[in-house]
Amino acid sequence: MNKATHNPLYPLKESPSQTAGPYVHIGLTPNFSGIAGVYNQDLGIAMVNDKTKGERITLEGRVFDGSGTPLSDVLVEIWQADADGLHNSPAEPRGTADPAFTGWARCAADAQTGHFRFETIKPGPVPFPDGRMQAPHINIWIVARGINLGLNTRIYFEDEAEANAADPVLGSFEHRDRKATLLAKGGNGKYSHDIHLQGPLETVFFDI
């Protein structure tokens, strides 16, 4: 046992992460990777249908490495609340979310350009533990070759300036200028958001 960190009250420790590697598509998006016929369709390719409540948006972006090169082998998952701020999850204690909205999606980046793209809705507000309201946001989780532990960050919306100004997470940054790294640009239902793993524009990543 690791003497430095082992807590005798809790006998087990989380399985240590290992990189998703270059072939993550085989496991998580086999149809995308060319392995047809094992699953009917890849999981998480659609979050909305024609009954989903809320403002439809598209969200597109890329993930860049420290040399400014887009990752063409990255896989991202997003998780968010519905239009009323409820999550489609058994762990949601406040009520039943819109059954026509999954809240979760998965996208393998385009193998040539590195673009990810989601069709979703603008999420409703979700409270912070102290009761303050958070600005609309989408949680995003990023895995790829070279990423040893999946990276957690959030996407906020540039056109929600008032809500963003009151957001407890955005307001907690020691370096205020880093807020901008989490703001998706655009409006009228179309947003773009690039993520930078390193460099002067490095995105804020969270220890959630």
Next chain:
Amino acid sequence: MKNSRPQTAHYFPRDRSWHPKAYDPGYKSSVLRSPQRPLVAFPNTLSETTGPAFGHNIIGTLDNDMTLNFAQPGMSAIGERIVVQGRVLDERGQPVPNVLLEFWQANAGGRYRHKKDGYLAPLDPNFGGCGRTISGDDGSYAFRTIRPGPYPWPNGPNDWRPAHIHISVFGQAFAQRLITQMYFEGDPLISRCPIVRTINDPAAIETLVARLDMDASAPMDSLTYRFDVILRGSRSTLFENRLEGN
């Protein structure tokens, strides 16, 4: 689906000395793909303590059998037939039921069915390399496959991956989302692998090594390896919740 995790659940912080560091020059791909700035921490909100759930109805009958799920009728994948079984538990030792596990791996020769894999070992026409299942009420899971082969990869001058199976796990919360790799007891390549060695603590590496379970192995059929997946545990505030815990 039963799940009464309360609003006040908070997940134990990830032990960043137990997980691999983001930047490890021994694994060259990590050099330009590792954030350099400190992570920002904040208390779990419902955006982190909730997560997607997947019904058993998404699972096809052969999804948990990689020896058959890509094979032509009457055929099966080439290689050492194995069953991997274990439980999904949290750090408190409680079962994590009804969560999706996804698996992917190379074939018995160490070759992936992927356009970026140019290793000279042949593809197996009856092996795709992906599988999935959902944990039972007691957190248990199992899948059948063939033991994957080790393979060389471009990193150092002569680096080889030990035989391994990639495992992706959802928990009850997005904060528990995890991908890891399972290795095989006794493989001399484990301690030589730069990806394994991104983990600093030998005790942590040991937890990723599946054990041969002869008693669970099916005679004249397959060997069984046992591998438990541990997800982050959570605490909840007394009085705001049920006294008997959750």
